[in-house]
Amino acid sequence: MNKALKAKWIWRYGNEEGALWRSVIDAKYGFGDEQWWPRRVSQSHGCSLWRGIMEMFQTFKESISCRLGNGSRIRFWTDILIGNLPLCNQFPQIYIISDNRNATIAQFCHRVEEESQWNLQIRRTSFDWEVDELNAL
Template sequence: MNIALLCKWSWRNVNEREALWRQVISQKCGEDDGRWHSHEVSERFGVGLWKSIRKEWDILSSRLAFQVGNGQRVRFWRDKWCGDEPLYVSFPSLFTLSLTKEAWVADVWNPEGEGGGWTPLFSRAFNNWELDLVERFLQTIQAIKVQRDVDDRVIWTTARCGTFSFNSLYSILEPGDSLLFPCGSIWRSSTPPKVAFFACKASWGKVLTLNQL
């Protein structure tokens, strides 16, 4: 199975929240707390294709970041939304002291006052030697503000535009991986050359779909 194509469907699942097919998958498999993707598929029958798609989720998710809007679907500590890694990775000692390790970004934001502000909660007062670390932490999060009327969104970090594409994924996958391109099922001796060429272009996302026409 073409890994890039499976990842493309995961990307669509993240972004096309109102699509009927996505709602069916959500009802069948359930969703994670942020409603970005479905739970892992364990059933043996009836969901074979989606099971394959869900299996490759980690390839996609490892290269995703979040652009915070209202902060209701992004984890404050555990998701990547400010900087190149989650806050629990950048500030592990502060994460240990946090009283809200599973909080959403919106939970740590106080909209009152001029422009609002961040209100992370910790289990104790900080020692003098910890203040530089706390200052760096606050500088990191203060660059971003919660916007109540804007939805959180996902960014594909491998492309400058932030949108998933086949080319951007192929550029980071192992070139020797036989799963990257379905050669065996396309270039068969019994397949007419024109059909094989069309299938080849389709697998690389080069053929216009109805949505692109």
């Protein structure tokens, strides 16, 4: 199967939430770490069409960009938003004290008129050495 066709199937997986074929993939392999991507196939035996498609996954992921939209499907800490690492790796001290490590951007950011207001749901007052990391975030 050529690379373009494999990439198209990965793209369709992310866009066709209600499709029967996607439900079959989800039932067989489960969801991945992100809601938009399928879980990688780890079976070492047998013939798997989906495993062949997912061989293209890393190249596909590096070649696209996503729009934020309303932020309800993008996890603030664990999805890669800036650079090549998720924010939980870039700002580990703040991640540790976050009350909601699986929160989406929509859960942390609220629009008030034309401004975005962030509430990262930190469980305690930040220490001085954490404030620098919080400000960088």
